[in-house]
Amino acid sequence: MNNFLKNVSIYLIGLLFLVPSVQAQNFDALQELFKGSPVLNKHYYGFSLYDLDSNRFVYGNNEDKHFTPASNAKVFTLFASLKIIGDSIPGIEYIEKGDSLLFWGTGDPTFLHPILDSHRVYNFLKFSGKKLFYVPRQTAEPFYREGWSIEDYAYDYQPEIAVFPIYGNLVRFSTLGKDIIAVPKLFNQKLTIREKSARHFNIVRDIHSNTFELTNLNPGVSYRSSKPFRWSDSLFVDLLSDTLSIQVTLLNNYSKPLDTKILYSVPRNVVLREMMLPSDNFLAEHLTMVAANIRYREFQTDSLRAEMQDKFYKSFTDSIQLRDGSGLSIYNKVTPRSMVELLLSVKEIFLDYNQLFNYFPAGGIDGTLKTTYTLDQGVPFVWAKTGTIHAVYCQSGYIVTRKGRRYAFSFLNNNYIGSVRPVRQEMVRIMTFIRQNY
Secondary structure, three states, rough: OHHHHHHHHHHHHHHHHHHHHHHHHHHHHHHHHOOOOOHHHOOOOEEEEEEOOOOEEEEEOOOOOOOOHHHHHHHHHHHHHHHOOOOEEEEEEEEOOOOOOEEEEOOOOOOOOOOOOOOHHHHHHHHHOOOOEEEEOOOOOOOOOOOOOHHHHHOOOOOOOOOOOOOHHHHEEEOOOOOOEEEEEHHHHHEEEEEEOOOOOEEEEEOOOOOOEEEEOOOOOOOEEEEEEOOOOHHHHHHHHHOOOOOOOEOOOOOOOOEEEEEEEHHHHHHHHHHHHHOOOOHHHHHHHHHHHHHHOOHHHHHHHHHHHEEEEEHHHOOOEEOOOOOOOOOOOOHHHHHHHHHHHHHOOOOOHHHHOOOOEEOOOOOHHHHOOEEEOOOOOOEEEEEOOEEEEEEEEEEEOOOOOEEEEEEEEHHHHHHHOOHHHHHHHHHHHHHHHH
């Protein structure tokens, strides 16, 4: 019997040495792909792969180097929101005093949002039967976060951050006959014609005001465009009064009491999915504000990031640096390995992989990966958050192979020259190789 146990022990020890050697040989083939890539070796890239079934890192390439993650930073916002925000988004805080209703913003991005608005807050204000008073609140940070590009003020992916967003803080322009109309309609009063010559019809907002200039060309019958507007308390009150057809009064210097009531607006998970799939910067920043307001009763997003760092991210193998919730900041710095460790933390929140994958674009199916991957054997195999700004393209998420193995991965690319297309195609080639061979 002793000889039998000894032989079994020797056999098991042999297996322990055998498995890593097989894994190493297999991942040597992946290493050769990276080493021989004519695209990746022209810029700065990093990759980390973690086997979810055996619970270990199995391959890395520059996995400990720091990169600008772009919208991969939204995975941190997803994690913080899941940890702090309850089932629904707080829409407003309010108190009733006699015939008056006083209300405060919570950072909720869904009010009159063209996709997400539930009209719960709108109907509450509209049919309250009381005099409406909006009370401003202060924020700890400016309407743009550190490291944002100021020249992007004119684009719809960078609306201003506000205590009480309305219409997604965007003006939506479209054609009606030969005319341009704006929604909210209040901005129709702020359109001017620019007489300078131009090749194409365009609408440009002055950086310091809400004056929108139109080129003196025919916009065509199907023109559509969205532009950020300059948010202010007074403009918000004007827009809300016009929308409700009820006078809303701005009430300054009124301290918010501790016993305010909360009206909830939209299910949290609906907003999180809308943030993750199309990679919505506006939603990401305001979810961070909502979480900070819940945590501190103030919009201290820097404090929230510091607390999350101390409570969760401090245990990561590599240090990280975050300055916003959307990934627009060029000051954000993460490693591929830290992104994978974050993905592992996110996974632990969910009961199964179907719930988890629901928050990530599915390659060949939806979101920012809809046209990036093709289905393999009729099914998607990558679920990942993308990240794209100038000279940055990243993917971090999960992959399921033909053999049924599940991996978490992070693939970060920085400082390439020219189009993102060859970088994206090379990433797809390598991820598809992993799908087919591991």
